[in-house]
Amino acid sequence: MAQEAASAFDIPAGPLSTALNRLAAQSGLHIGFESSVVEGTTTAGLKGQYSAEDALGNLLTGTGLTYRFTNPKTVTVSAAAASDSTNNLSSGSSTELEPIVVNGGSGGVIQSNGYVGTSSATGAKTDTPFVETPQSVSSVTEKQLQDRNPQNLLDAISYTPGARVNAYGTDPRFDSFFVRGFNVTNTGVFRDNLRQPASGYGIFITEPYGLEGVSILRGPSSALYGATGAGGLYNVITKRPTEEAQHEVQFQLGTDQRYQSQFDFSGPVNDTDPFYYRLTGLGRVGDTEYDSVSDDRTYIAPAFTWKPDEDTRLTVLGEYSRSKSGGNPAYYNDTYGHVSEFEAGDTAFNAMDHQQARIGWEFEHSFDEVFTFRQNARYSWQDIDAKYVYAYNGAQHALDSSLVDRGSGNEQQRLDAFVIDNQLEAQFSTGPIDHVVLGGVDFTWSKYRLLAGYGSVDPLNTLVPNYGNYIATPDLTSRTDQRQVQTGIYLQDQLRYDAWTLTVGGRYDWVSTKTDNTDLTTSVKSSSEQDEGQFSGRVGLTYETEFGFVPYASLSTAFSPNIGYNSTTDAPFKSTTSTQEEVGVKYFLPDTNVMLSASVFNIDQRNGLFYTVIDGINTQVQRGKLRSQGVELEAVASLDNGLSFAASYTYTDLRILEGTAGTVDNFVSSVPFNMASLWAHYQLPEGTPLYGFGVGAGARFIGTSYGDDKNSIVNGSRVLFDASLSYDFAAVDQKYEGLSLQVNATNVFNRRDTTCTSGYCYLDPGRTVIGTLKYTW
Numbered sequence: 001m002a003q004e005a006a007s008a009f010d011i012p013a014g015p016l017s018t019a020l021n022r023l024a025a026q027s028g029l030h031i032g033f034e035s036s037v038v039e040g041t042t043t044a045g046l047k048g049q050y051s052a053e054d055a056l057g058n059l060l061t062g063t064g065l066t067y068r069f070t071n072p073k074t075v076t077v078s079a080a081a082a083s084d085s086t087n088n089l090s091s092g093s094s095t096e097l098e099p100i101v102v103n104g105g106s107g108g109v110i111q112s113n114g115y116v117g118t119s120s121a122t123g124a125k126t127d128t129p130f131v132e133t134p135q136s137v138s139s140v141t142e143k144q145l146q147d148r149n150p151q152n153l154l155d156a157i158s159y160t161p162g163a164r165v166n167a168y169g170t171d172p173r174f175d176s177f178f179v180r181g182f183n184v185t186n187t188g189v190f191r192d193n194l195r196q197p198a199s200g201y202g203i204f205i206t207e208p209y210g211l212e213g214v215s216i217l218r219g220p221s222s223a224l225y226g227a228t229g230a231g232g233l234y235n236v237i238t239k240r241p242t243e244e245a246q247h248e249v250q251f252q253l254g255t256d257q258r259y260q261s262q263f264d265f266s267g268p269v270n271d272t273d274p275f276y277y278r279l280t281g282l283g284r285v286g287d288t289e290y291d292s293v294s295d296d297r298t299y300i301a302p303a304f305t306w307k308p309d310e311d312t313r314l315t316v317l318g319e320y321s322r323s324k325s326g327g328n329p330a331y332y333n334d335t336y337g338h339v340s341e342f343e344a345g346d347t348a349f350n351a352m353d354h355q356q357a358r359i360g361w362e363f364e365h366s367f368d369e370v371f372t373f374r375q376n377a378r379y380s381w382q383d384i385d386a387k388y389v390y391a392y393n394g395a396q397h398a399l400d401s402s403l404v405d406r407g408s409g410n411e412q413q414r415l416d417a418f419v420i421d422n423q424l425e426a427q428f429s430t431g432p433i434d435h436v437v438l439g440g441v442d443f444t445w446s447k448y449r450l451l452a453g454y455g456s457v458d459p460l461n462t463l464v465p466n467y468g469n470y471i472a473t474p475d476l477t478s479r480t481d482q483r484q485v486q487t488g489i490y491l492q493d494q495l496r497y498d499a500w501t502l503t504v505g506g507r508y509d510w511v512s513t514k515t516d517n518t519d520l521t522t523s524v525k526s527s528s529e530q531d532e533g534q535f536s537g538r539v540g541l542t543y544e545t546e547f548g549f550v551p552y553a554s555l556s557t558a559f560s561p562n563i564g565y566n567s568t569t570d571a572p573f574k575s576t577t578s579t580q581e582e583v584g585v586k587y588f589l590p591d592t593n594v595m596l597s598a599s600v601f602n603i604d605q606r607n608g609l610f611y612t613v614i615d616g617i618n619t620q621v622q623r624g625k626l627r628s629q630g631v632e633l634e635a636v637a638s639l640d641n642g643l644s645f646a647a648s649y650t651y652t653d654l655r656i657l658e659g660t661a662g663t664v665d666n667f668v669s670s671v672p673f674n675m676a677s678l679w680a681h682y683q684l685p686e687g688t689p690l691y692g693f694g695v696g697a698g699a700r701f702i703g704t705s706y707g708d709d710k711n712s713i714v715n716g717s718r719v720l721f722d723a724s725l726s727y728d729f730a731a732v733d734q735k736y737e738g739l740s741l742q743v744n745a746t747n748v749f750n751r752r753d754t755t756c757t758s759g760y761c762y763l764d765p766g767r768t769v770i771g772t773l774k775y776t777w
Contacts, residue, residue: 006049011059013045017113018640019059020077022591027052030129032111032118033077037065073496074119074129076111079244107192107362107376108235110213112141114638115646116595118588122193122215122235124494124503125224126425126436131586132494132501134540134554135221136161136232136599136632140214143638144646147681147696147724149744149770153177153189153206156214157234158700159677161632161648167670167755169762170288172295172325173352174203179218179231180601181628181654181671186609187229187560187576191236192317192362194378194419195227197446199482200620201384202415204356205323206236209262210280210301213237218632219580219601220558222536223505226442226488227560230578230605230628238317241276241305242266247777254770258286258295278303289766290343291467292350293326311366317378320357326350327388330762332404332460334393337713339754339761342404342462346389349408349457349471353385370426377420384413389457389471396459406457410474417446434496441489450480451520479518482572486511486561492538499544503554506537511561515572532575534559548590553583562609573622578605594637603628604657624658626668642683649676656709663709670715670757674703681724692731694742696724707756715755718764721748738776745769 011022016038024031029052046058056067056075067077108122117139119129130137138160150156153175154165164178176185186198189206196204218232225233245267252260262282269275281300288295299321306314327350334340360378367373387410394405421442428435455474460466492505513530540554557580562573584599605626630652638644652675654668679698684690700720707713724744729736750767 016041030074108215115644120215131550134552136218138216150208167757170765182231184231197417199448202382220556222558223538241278250774255768256287260284274307276305292345292347293329296324315362318359323354327386332391344391356382372425374423382415386411404460408455412451414449436494444486448482453477481516484513501542503540550586574607628654645680647678666711672703672705676701694726698722708759742772
C-alpha cells in the first residue's frame, strides 16, 4: 500500500470488533473480518496522528492477527498461522504482515462481522466493498446460517429483500423462488461465482449445511457472468478448508419424523506441509406433510487446498449427494382457485430419485502487486428418475363429480455441464485515479437428455379414496437431446478518484444450441439448431461522503440462453433478455456494525421462463415482456451487546406488457406488492442469570398478490413467525465446552393460507420444529 498522510484518530480501548468499525468509519477503509476471528479479543485503542495502515497495525498489537490490503481501500483481518508467528504484531510499530486464507476474487467469499457482510467478489468478481458496488447487494453470513439453521436455500434467503419463497407450497424437489418478481430458479443460482446450468428437473439442489454463506447481487448481471436473469444472482458459497483445525458433529430430530446427523471437519493435513482439508457430510431420513412424498438425503462434500506460498493457492471442491422425494408434491385443486384435502400424487407411484455430483477447482496466483490470475472451473452432472401421478378435472369428473381424472408420468433426465472462467486482474494508478481492471474469458458446455412417457390412471374416488393401488409404469415414448455451448469475453474497470468510484464493464457472448427430438415409437427424429450472440453491459457510479453515506446509480443488462424445450410451441426456448435502471444509497453507520441500504429499480424483461399447470402437469413456458418497478430497504446489524438483526421491506409492481390475451397490463401472479421481514437474535451476556442462552425471533409479512395472470384470484396477506432457542453448556461448567443444544421453529403458529401461482393453488408450508445437539472441538 502506498504511503499516505497521517490523520487524527481517537479510538477508545475495548472490544476489537468495535475498534475496527470505528477505524473504518474514521479512515474510510473497508475492513473485513470474520466475527469468530475477533470474538473475545480486546485492544488498547489509540489516539493521535497516524496513517490508516499504522492505526490498524497499532490496534492489532498483541492480538496475533494479521491483515492484508486487497485494494487501496479494502483490507482483510484474519488469524495468523503458527508458521507466521514471527511476523505477528508484538510492538507498537506498524508491520505489513503476510495474509493467511485470503480468497480474493475466488468464489465470492464474504468478508463479514456477524450478520453484517462488508465485501465479496460476487458484485464485481474482485473483492469489492459492498458500499462501492453500484447495485443492490445483500449477504447471508455464516453467523446467520448458524442462528437460523435453515433446512433449504429458501429458508436461508427468506429474510433478504425482494425474495419471494414458498410460492409453490412444500416442495423438497427444488429451491424455486422469485426476486423482484422474476423467477431465478433456472438462471440465478450460482455456486462459487460459477453458473449452474439447469433444465427441467435438472436443478442443482443446495444443501445449506454445506455453505458458509450466500452472496446476493440483485438485478441483471450479465456484464461479468453471462447467463443470468433479471432478478439477480444468488451465489451460494461452498465451505472451504481452514488453516485452524475445527471439528463438529450434530444430531437433529424434527417434525415429520425427520432424523439427521451431520459432521464438518477441517484444518491442516499436518503440521509442516501447506495442505488443508475440509470434509462435510450428512445423512437424513424424513417425511413431509404428503403421505406420498419423502425428504431423504445423503450428502458428502470434500475440499482440499494447497497453498505453497502467499501468492499461490489451489482449492479443489467436490460433492456427491442423493435426494429422494416425490414426483408431485401438491394437492388436487377441486375448483379453480381452491385447494382440496386430496393429494394429487399417489403413494403407489410418486417418487423422485435425484443424484448430483460436482468436482471443480479455484486457482489463484499473484505475479506481483499489479497482476493476479485466477481460474475457476467445475464439472457437474445430475441424474433424475421421476415417477408421478397428477390430477385434473376431465371427462370422468364431468360424468361424476366425486371422481377425479388422473394421469401418470415417467421421466428420466440427465444433465452434464462444464464451466470454466479465466480471469486476469490488474491494479494500478494513472495519476490520481486508481484502477482495478478485470478481463476474462469463460466457457460453458452443457448436455441435457430427457426420456419421457405418459399414461392414464384410474380416477381418484373422493368418497372412498383409492390411493395405493397398482399403477403401471408408462413406457418411454419420446426423447429430447440438447447440447449448448456458450463462450463469453468480458472486461471491467473500477476507477476510483477521491470519493468517487466508477464501474464500467462489458461482455459479449456467443451461444450455440442444438436440439434433437425423437419419437421412440416410430424412431422419427427432428432436429433444430440455434446460434445467438449478445452484448451485455453495466455502468455504475458511487460517491462516498465524508460521513459514510454512499449514493449510487447504475444501468445493467442481462442475457440468458435457455436450456430446454418449449412443449407449448414445439420449439427450443428463446433467450431471455433484461435491462435495469437502479438508484440507491448505502450507509455503514459510524462507530457501529450496522449497514443500511435502500434502492429504487426499474427492470424490463423479454421471454422470461415460468411454470404453469397445463392439464394437471407443471409445465415450463415463456412470457413476452414484463416490467418490474419497486423499492427495497434493508438494515443488518451485529452489536457488541449480543443483539443481531436483519430487517427488510420490499415493494414490487410487476406487470405484463406483452403476453397472452386477457393478461396484458395485468400483474404477474404470486408477486406480493409488499413484503417485510425482521429477524433478531440475542445472546445473553456473561454475568447475567441466563448466561449461556441465545434467543431468536422473526416475522415475515407477505402482502396481497394475484393468483393468476388474469388477476381473477387474490392471494391474501399473512404474517408468519419463526423462533429459535439455544443453550451453551459451557455456561454450566467449562468441561462441557463445545456442547450446545438449539431448537429452531418456522411458522410457529402453523398458519396454512392458500397461495395460488399461475392459476394453481398450494398450501403454505406448515410448522416445522428442528432440535439440534451439537458438539465442537
